[in-house]
Structure formats: C-alpha cells, structure tokens
Amino acid sequence: MLITSGRKFLLAVVCAVAVATIYVAQPVLAEIGTGLGVPESDLGWIVAAGQVGYVVGLAVLVPLGDMWDRRRLIGMQLLLAAAGTLLAAFSLSSWMLLVGLATTGLFAVVVQTAVAFAADLSSPAERGRTLGAVTSGVILGILGARVLAGAVADLWGWRSIYVGLTLLLIALALFVLWLLPADRRPHRKTYRGVVSSLGQLFREPLFVSRGSIAFFLFASFGTLWSGLALPLSADPWRLSPAQIGAFGIAGLVGALGATRAGRWADTGRADLVTGVSLGLLAASWIASAQASWSLPLVILGVIVLDFAVQAAHVSNQSLLTSAHPNETSSVIGGYMMFYSLGSALGATTTTALYATAGWTGSAVLGAVFALGGLLAWPLGRKTVAKTPCNPCDDGSAA
Template sequence: MGLPFTRRVLLATVCGVAVATIYVAQPVLAEIGSDLAVPEADLGWVVAAGQVGYLIGLALLVPLGDMLDRRKLISGHLLLAAVGMLVAATAPSPVLLLVGLAVSGLFAVVVQTTVAFAADLSSPSERGRTLGVVTSGVVIGILGARVLAGALAAVWGWRSIYLVLAVLLVALSVGVLEILPADRRGGDTSYGEVVASFVHLFRVPLFITRGLIGFFLFASFGTLWSGLALPLAAEPWRLSPAQIGLFGIAGLAGALGAARAGRWADAGKANLVTGGALALLAASWSASGQATWSLWLVAVGVILLDFAVQVVHVSNQSLLTAAFPHRTSSVVGGYMIFYSLGSAVGATATTTMFATAGWAGSAVLGTAFALCGFLVWALGRRAVPAQTPGDALAVDESRDVSGVGKDS
C-alpha cells in the first residue's frame, strides 16, 4: 500500500522545521551578539551548541526508533525541541541561549527518526520516491532557514525566529499523532542491544562505503555554503547579507529538481546515479569558483551542487534502508554522523583556505572533497561484487550482516 500524499508532506515538513532549528542562527549572529553582549570571537558557539547536541542525539536517541513506537517518539521529540526553542527565545544570558540551542539540537535528530519511519511506511517499490520527497524537506529547511531568519529578524528581532519555530514544532507534534499511523513494535529488544547493533554497523562494508561518500559529499557542500558569503561580501560585489541569502533560493531550485533521484533509486539505479552525481558535484565547482567575476556562474554552480548533493543523499539512504529494513533508524542515524562530521570539516576548512588562498583555494578544496567521494564510490564498486536488493534483505533478515556490503 502506498504512502498517502498528506503523510508524505507532513513527514517532509517535520524534517524541514526540525533541521531549521540548527541553522537559523547563522544569518543573525551579529544581532544575537549585540543583544547578549557576546564577543565576536565567541559567536561560533551559538552555532556549535546545536551541532554538539545533534551529534549526541544521533548516537543516543536515534537508535530508540528501532525499539519504540516512532509516531509517539517523533511527537515527543518535537515537543522537547520546542522547549529548547522557547528557552533560546527568552534567554536573558548567553549561557541559557546555548542551553536552549543544545537541547533543540539534541532533539532535532527527530529528522532521522522521521526519515526512517517514512522508509518503513513505504512499499519497496516507492521507497526511493518517498525518501526523495522527505529529504527535500530537509534541504528546504537548511536553505529556507536563512531566508526565514532574515525576514523575521528584520521585522520582530532575532528572538521571534525561535518563538515561531517553537509554535511550529508544537503544532507538528499534534499533527503527527493525528495523521500518522501507530508504529507498534515487539518490545523484546533492549536499548543496550540496539546500541550494540548500531556500533556494529561501523564494521559493515556497505555502511562504511556509503558513510564515507556522505562525509565527502557534505564536506563539499559545507565548503560552499559556509564560505560563499566571504567572496560575495568582498570586492567587487560587496553584497549585503540579505542579497547573499538569495543564493539559497538558487540552491533550493537545484535540490527540488533532484526529487527525481528517488524514482531512480526505485528503478534500481541508485548506485549508478551516485557516480554520475559525484562527477557533477566536482564539475559544479568550475562554475562556483568564479565568484570573483561572475554571479551568474555562481548561481549555476550552486544549482548543480545542490542537485548533485540531493541525488547522492537520497541514493545513499535508499540503499541503506533497503539493506537494513529492521534497523532503519539506526542505519540512518549512523549515516548522518558521517554527514555531520563532513559538514563540520567543510565549514571549518573553507574559512581557513579562503584566508590563505582566496575563493580559488576554497573551490579547489570543494572539488577535492567531491573527487574523494567519487574515488570511494569507484573503489567500492570494484572491491565488492554486485548484489540485488533482495539478497541484501535476505542477509539482514537472517541477522547475518557480514555480507551486506555486497549491495554497494
């Protein structure tokens, strides 16, 4: 039975709003620093607090999705994330702001539980299509958060951003209970066993291969989006933060155009399109790297990069959830650890590279990350013989995961 459109949209919206809680601070850091008297050198902690909470949640909370009713789990995590947003919105001091953001980041891992639930609610023939729609919500949340934050802050101040997100999270918590079906589980698996199974994933070839591809994929993504403002704010453009934020719309167009990736995955082409998309990712930097003289080329590069990232991201999750049907929460959460680490590496490396070699150096860095991802994909194909999805499912059903990597 197919997943109804209303449920797909709800799941995508949950992902978009939840992930936005981590990224909305980026365009209003200056306002936060001025209001709470945070030194410029310490403003990075405002963003880092949510990321730290998120990483902890990936390891400790996401595995709960393999043992509890995910409808109730998603609803509960949304409410707790709303509490964090409310604390951040009313924080009278930097410390309480960081606490609120860390709490929200911790429970923002509801995104991964939601993606896993969406995969399980879908029939095998439409799993990729569903993941394409739901993960599009994630990309919309990441890119749209910047636009939303800028607009709200300009009218009502930075605190209004967190108040609006708190209200949306509460509303979605209620909607999840009303619209999504119950997710009854046997309850015969302990938390310790689920965590042990989660750790074991890091010894499975398919998981490691797709995780490393995800790491380099989002390192390249982070290199662009964490560094692009630097050349655009400098000569000869001297664009304002609002103008720079408009490039997020170009990225959004590329990401939405990749909704087709889910259909390719359903057609059994996930591994093939991964290689093509990684090659496109590397090529996109030849356009994005021209930020010092052509804004049109930058826009083209942004569209191509976000298209490629979405294609690979959906393909990775489609393959992994098909190979581990009884541990979708754990496998998606584990994969997203690679995602988070890659994003962090790209974000920190691009500013250092820009300071020493300009935007051309950042473009070389982003290209290098993309080519490393392509190399992992190529070596994974050569090292491991092909296997049908049905065989991967059979391996997981028997609980012998030693050979799952053959699907790569």
C-alpha cells in the same frame, strides 16, 4: 500499511522544520557575531554547535526509533527541540546561544526517526520514491531556512527566527500526534540490542562506504553554505541578510531537480546516480569559486551543488534501507553521523580558512572534499553490486 500522500507531506515538513533549526543561523552569522561579540574566525562554531548536538542525538536517541512508538517519539522530540530554539532566542551570551543550539541539534534527530518511519510505512517497490519525497524536506529545510531567515532577520532581528521556529515545532508536534498512525510492532528490541547492532554496522563495508561518501558530501555542502555569506556580505557586493538568504532559492531549484533520484534508485541505478552526483559536486566549485566577481556563476554553482547533494543523499539511503529493512532507524541514524560530522567540519574550516585565504581558499577546500567523496565511491561498489534491489516496475517510472 502504505503511506499516504498526506503523511508523506507531514513527515517532509517535520524534516524541513527540524533541520532548519540547525541551519537558519548561516545567512545571519555576521549579525549574530555583532550582537554577541563573536569574532569572525569563530562564527563557524555557531553552526557547528547544532551539528555536535546532532551527532550525539544520532548515537543515543535515534536507536530508540527501533524500540518505541515512532509517532510519540517524533512528537516528544519536536517539543524538546522547541525548548532549545526558545533558549537560543533569548540567549544573552555566545555560550548560552551555543547551549541552546546544541540542545536543538540533539533533538533535531527527529528527522531520522521521521525518515525511518516513512520507509517502514512504504512498500518495498515505493521505498525509494517515499525516501525521495520525505528527504526532500531535509534539503528544502536547509535551503529554505536561509531564504526565510534572511528576510525575517531584516524585519525583526535574528532572535525572531528562533521564536518562529519554536512555534512551528510545537504546532508540528500536535499535528504528528493527531494525524500519524500508531507505530505498533510485534517485536520490540532492547536499547542495548539496538546500540549493539548500530556498532556492528561500522564493520560493514556497504555502510562504511556510503557513510564515507556522506561525510565528504556534506563537508563540501557545509563549506559552501556556512561560508558563502562572508564574501557576499563583503566588498564588492555588501548584500543584506535577506539578499544573501535569497541564494537559497537557487539551492531549492537544484534540490527539487533531484527529486527523481528516488525513482532512479527504485530501478536499480542508485550507485550510478551517486557517482555522477559526486562528479557534478566537484565541478560545481569551479563556478562557486567566482564569488568575488560574478553572482550568476555563484548561482549556477549553488544549483548544481544542491542537485548533486540531494541526488547522492537519497541514493545512499535507499541502498542502506534496502539492505537493512528491519533496522531502518539505526542504519539511517548511523549513516547520518557521517553527514553531521562532515557538515560540522565544513562549517568550522570554511570560516577559519576564509579569515586567512579568502573565498578562494574556501572554494578549494570545498572541491577537495568533493574529490574525497569521488575517491570513496569506488571502494564500495562491489558491496553495492551484492545488495538486493527493491522490487520495481518495468522502469517506466524513471
């Protein structure tokens, strides 16, 4: 069955809202810290809590996508994520908030179920483009969450953000159950078999190399977006949450600019796109490091960083799903473990380092992570060369 434009859009929205639940705290970290008495050096744990839950979900929940009807699984996970955001909205202490965010992160792995479902509904020749469209929802959710969260927090406080997310998650669960096709597969795997195959992936060079790139890619990404609110809310700028969140618009521009990465992957250029993107990621920190005196340079750095991250991310997933067409949920879930660990590392280290070395220290850290990705890239190039490419057209679509 070929995926329709409407189904692509719905799955992209699912990805956007689900992933937003983990990242909406970033532009309002200072407000949450003030409200719940969290020290500045520990603010990164508010973001990391969702990432920790996410890692657990990737290990124990995503494999279910290779066993169960993914339409029902997506609906159920959206409702359970809504329970987590509701707990966060009414938290009375930092620990209650962390439990709510960890619960939300656990079921936010619905993103991977949605991406795998989209890949399976696509023909091989269109898979890269479908992944590009659906995973664009991930980046749009991460960045759009900042724009909306800042504005909503200015109007009604940070708790209202999680109330709104709860309502959105419930509505999406109903739309998914109503509009997506049933996921009927003739051969169902056992949970033990799926988990065993996931473990075997960690011994595969292609998977490990692409996962390593994702780890450094999103550690650098997390360093920027979990730490940028701190220098922007300090002297000389003193920006409000809404103004800080507006920097997400620049990120959206960069991410949308990378939507053609899926088309490039369909024409056999996924590995080249990855290498160029990692180079751009490292270079973006030259501009982002100037947050103490130049907002235009920060905006430039944000655009380049988000373009690079989205392009490399789509290319990585295209290569992995092409190599494992019958285990898309497991391979994407395993790959995203690297993503989540990298994001958590970036979130916790950037706020801790900022407290001692300022934004310059955080920027150096982000650049080091990017260079780590560049060093990991050549290690997997031989395995990429052996991976069969998806059938594609004559290249004109690129």
